[in-house]
Amino acid sequence: MIVYTLTAVIGLVFAAALAWKVFQIIKAPHDAPLRAVTLCLVSAAASFVLAMPPFAARIQAVGGAGAPRLVQNLFVLSMAYWLMCFYLYSAADRADRSRRVRKQTLILALAALGLALMTAAVGTHHPDANFRGLDLRDPALASFYLIANLYLVYALTTALRWTCVYARASRRPLATGLWLAAGGIGSMAVACAIRTVLTVVRWQGGAVPRTVVLASSLIVAAAVPLFLVGVSYPGIAMRIAALRLRRHHRLMYHRLGPLWELLHEAYPEDALDRVQSPRWRDRLHPRGVHRRYYRRVIECRDGLVRISPSLAPAGDGARACPQSPDDLADQLYAALRRRKHGEPAPAQAIAVAIPHTQSLEDDVRQLVQLSDALAERLCVRGVPADQGSNKT
Known part of the structure; x- marks a missing residue:
C-alpha cells in the first residue's frame, strides 16, 4: 500500500x-x-x-x-x-x-x-x-x-x-x-x-x-x-x-467604481481607451485586470485634477483641499453640482487626496478611501454602490 x-x-x-x-x-x-x-x-x-x-x-x-x-x-x-x-x-x-x-x-x-x-x-x-x-x-x-x-x-x-x-x-x-x-x-x-x-x-x-x-x-x-x-x-x-496581485487589483478596481463613475460622467473625454476592445477578450487576457486597474487609477486622478478648482471655496483657490475622505466626498458632490449648473470656478488647481509618500500604492489608497466615502453616500441616497464600476 x-x-x-x-x-x-x-x-x-x-x-x-x-x-x-x-x-x-x-x-x-x-x-x-x-x-x-x-x-x-x-x-x-x-x-x-x-x-x-x-x-x-x-x-x-x-x-x-x-x-x-x-x-x-x-x-x-x-x-x-x-x-x-x-x-x-x-x-x-x-x-x-x-x-x-x-x-x-x-x-x-x-x-x-x-x-x-x-x-x-x-x-x-x-x-x-x-x-x-x-x-x-x-x-x-x-x-x-x-x-x-x-x-x-x-x-x-x-x-x-x-x-x-x-x-x-x-x-x-x-x-x-x-x-x-x-x-x-x-x-x-x-x-x-x-x-x-x-x-x-x-x-x-x-x-x-x-x-x-x-x-x-x-x-x-x-x-x-x-x-x-x-x-x-x-x-x-x-x-x-x-x-x-491580480486579485488585489481587481478588488481595487471595483472599489474605485463610485469615484470613477462620477468623474467619468463629468469628464467623459478623459477616458484613456475610447475604442474599447471586446469585453470577453479583455477579461481573458492575462494582463486585462492590470490594464483596467491602472487605467481607472489614472482616470480618477485626472478627473480630480480637473474638478479640483471647484472644490475650494470661492476666493481661496490656492488652499489645499481637506484630506478627510468624508469631507472631501461632500465637497466633491457640491463641486459637481456647481459645475453642472455652470458656476465658475477658480482657475488654479489644488491638491486633492494627496498621499504622504510618492508610491503608487499610497496614491491608490487615498483614491480608494475617497471612493468608499462616496459609496456610503450613494447607498444612503438609494443608488447601488457599485453602479458603473464594471465599465471600462
Whole structure:
C-alpha cells in the first residue's frame, strides 16, 4: 500500500512539474537552461514510467531480457546529465560552455556504452530489472550497476555543489527552490553511493540486510519528489504572487467604481481607451485586470485634477483641499453640482487626496478611501454602490 501511494504521489508531482516546464519552454523555446531542466524532467519521467510492468514487458518483447533495465538506467543517467547541463548553460560563457558540455557528453556516452556492453554480456540471464531481486555475483551484472551508480554519484554530487553555490547567491523564492532541489539531489547521491557499496558487497558474495536495500530505495522515492518540488517552487511561488496581485487589483478596481463613475460622467473625454476592445477578450487576457486597474487609477486622478478648482471655496483657490475622505466626498458632490449648473470656478488647481509618500500604492489608497466615502453616500441616497464600476 505504501509503495502504491508513493508511486501515485511521485507520478502526480512528475506530471505537474513537467507540465509547468513544458508550458515555460513553449513561451521561451530558445532558453538553453530552461530546455535542459525540461529534458531533465522528461528523462526522469521516462525512467519512472518505463519501469512500470506493462511498459517493461513491451520493451523486453522488443529488445530482449535486459532491455528494460538498460533503457530505464539510460534515462536515469540522462536525467543527471541534463541537470549538469542546466548549470553549464547558466554559468559558462559560450565557448567554455560548449567545451564543458562536450566533455560531459563524452562521459555520458562512455557510461552508456558500458551499460550496453554489460547488458549484452549478461545475455538472457537475470531478466528482472529490480535491483533488490538480482544476483549480483555475476560480474557483468555487478559491473552494470557499478557503472550506473558511479556515474550518478559523480553527476549528482557535481550538480549538488553548483546548486548550493547558486542557492547561497540567490534570493527567495529562487533560493528556497534551490535548497529544496539540493536536498533531493543530495539524497539521490547518497542513495546511489549506498547502492555502489551494496553492489560491491553482493558481488563478493556478502550478505546485505534487506532493510538496507529497501532503505536506499525509500531514500530515492523521497528524494525525487523533493527535487521536483524544488525545481517547480520558484515558478509556483511567482504564480501565486501574481494571482494575489491580480486579485488585489481587481478588488481595487471595483472599489474605485463610485469615484470613477462620477468623474467619468463629468469628464467623459478623459477616458484613456475610447475604442474599447471586446469585453470577453479583455477579461481573458492575462494582463486585462492590470490594464483596467491602472487605467481607472489614472482616470480618477485626472478627473480630480480637473474638478479640483471647484472644490475650494470661492476666493481661496490656492488652499489645499481637506484630506478627510468624508469631507472631501461632500465637497466633491457640491463641486459637481456647481459645475453642472455652470458656476465658475477658480482657475488654479489644488491638491486633492494627496498621499504622504510618492508610491503608487499610497496614491491608490487615498483614491480608494475617497471612493468608499462616496459609496456610503450613494447607498444612503438609494443608488447601488457599485453602479458603473464594471465599465471600462
